[in-house]
Amino acid sequence: MKKIKKIKxxxxxxxxxINENLSLSFFLKQLKIPLQKVAIELxxxxxxxxxxxxxxxxKNDKIEVVHFxxxx
Numbered sequence: 001m002k003k004i005k006k007i008k009x010x011x012x013x014x015x016x017x018i019n020e021n022l023s024l025s026f027f028l029k030q031l032k033i034p035l036q037k038v039a040i041e042l043x044x045x046x047x048x049x050x051x052x053x054x055x056x057x058x059k060n061d062k063i064e065v066v067h068f069x070x071x072x
Contacts (some may be wrong), residue, residue, distance in 0.1 A: 007059040024055040024063075039066040 005020040011031075018027065024042065027029065040047045041064040047055065057063075 007057070009057055009061045010064065011063040012065055018057065022057050023053060024057055025052045027057060028052075028065075033065055037068055040064075041066065042069075044047070 007020050008015055008017055008019045010016070024040070024047070025035075028040070035049055035052070040049070040052065042055065043062055
């Protein structure tokens with residue numbers, strides 16, 4: 001049986017160990033993050049949500065999830 005490699009990433013300032021080759025969209029689904037209500041930044045670049053499924057997370061990636069807050 002093949003051993004799954006772990007990589008370290010940072011999300012919103014916290015380090016996490018995740019499985020290698022995980023897609024960004026799958027990772028965010030696991031965290032139950034509502035994509036329609038957030039902006040996703042990967043390594044200081046805003047990510048186009050149409051491309052999120054094609055992005056594989058790599059060692060030392062830095063993710064910031066910014067929630068939109070309504071107000072008035």
